[in-house]
Amino acid sequence: MLREESTANDDLDLAGVDMRIRIKEHLMRIATSKPSLEAAELAKLATTELGVEDEDLVNFALIEAMNVMSLRRYVRVPADERVLLIPHCLRDPERCKAPIDDEGYHCLKCGACIIAEITRNAEEKGIKWYMVGGGSHAMRIIKNARPKAILGIACYDEAMMALAKTGEYGIPTQAVMLRKAGCVNTEVDLDDVLASFNLGNVVTVSTSSPHTYG
Ligand code: SF4
Structure with missing residues (x-):
């Protein structure tokens, strides 16, 4: 059954x-x-x-x-001039020990959540990343970092707000939507994120189920 x-x-x-x-x-x-x-x-x-x-x-x-x-x-825009914005709601809220400062959370790659894989792969591609606490925090980082292009992982509402703002600033932006939205324990498909790192080569959508951590 x-x-x-x-x-x-x-x-x-x-x-x-x-x-x-x-x-x-x-x-x-x-x-x-x-x-x-x-x-x-x-x-x-x-x-x-x-x-x-x-x-x-x-x-x-x-x-x-x-x-x-x-x-x-x-x-x-070359990969090293793109900025990746990761929502902190993807963290494991109980086990995450990532320190936080003005630049957001600094993932320790403990492996308790998907962010370890995301940040590891971003670094391999030369993409600078920030783990942000929300839309206004993301905007602050954009103003400071002045990226030439932005890749954001977000829920629908946050993505729409961010795309409107980055459109105003004239910054080309790509969004990967969360599979499961919310304030904590959200989910994104790792393959969708990794495919977005390769934009410029091929455009793909993952056919795999979301990865599970924990
Ligand atoms: S892998 Fe996830 S839980 Fe571990 S430090 Fe990074 S963000 Fe926190």
Whole structure:
């Protein structure tokens, strides 16, 4: 019985992943054939044509449409001039001993949460990262660090606010949406994050289930 339930959940997850891939590919196709569309129009057209009504997927489509809009400028920025913003809600709140200062939390890579993998991979790519405590903290860091491009991991609401702000500043930005939002114990798919580190080479969406830590 347990096995049957977990198989059903896996099927649901895969259906969501499959639709995210279709949305992303469809957005790219439409953006190529109709380059004058704004992000909201692009997302609306893609979700309508695909028959997407689920709120999370509609939100995903809008964020991805905004990503598509700034992708060309973003990929021109070398990795070492990009800044990665990681939300602290991905930490293991009980075990994390990361010290904090004006530049945010400094991950000790203890391995209790996904941030150890994210920061390790970012450093290998030469991408400077900050683990931030919220939207206003992120904005402070952007003002101080003055990055040429930003990659942010965020929930839908934070991503929309950040994209509006970085759009005002004229900084090309890419967002990776959290799979599970909230104030603590949030989740992101590691493969989505790692794929975003390689933007400029290929555009991909993960087909794997979220990694588990703990
Ligand atoms: S790996 Fe996660 S829990 Fe460990 S120090 Fe880094 S942020 Fe904190």
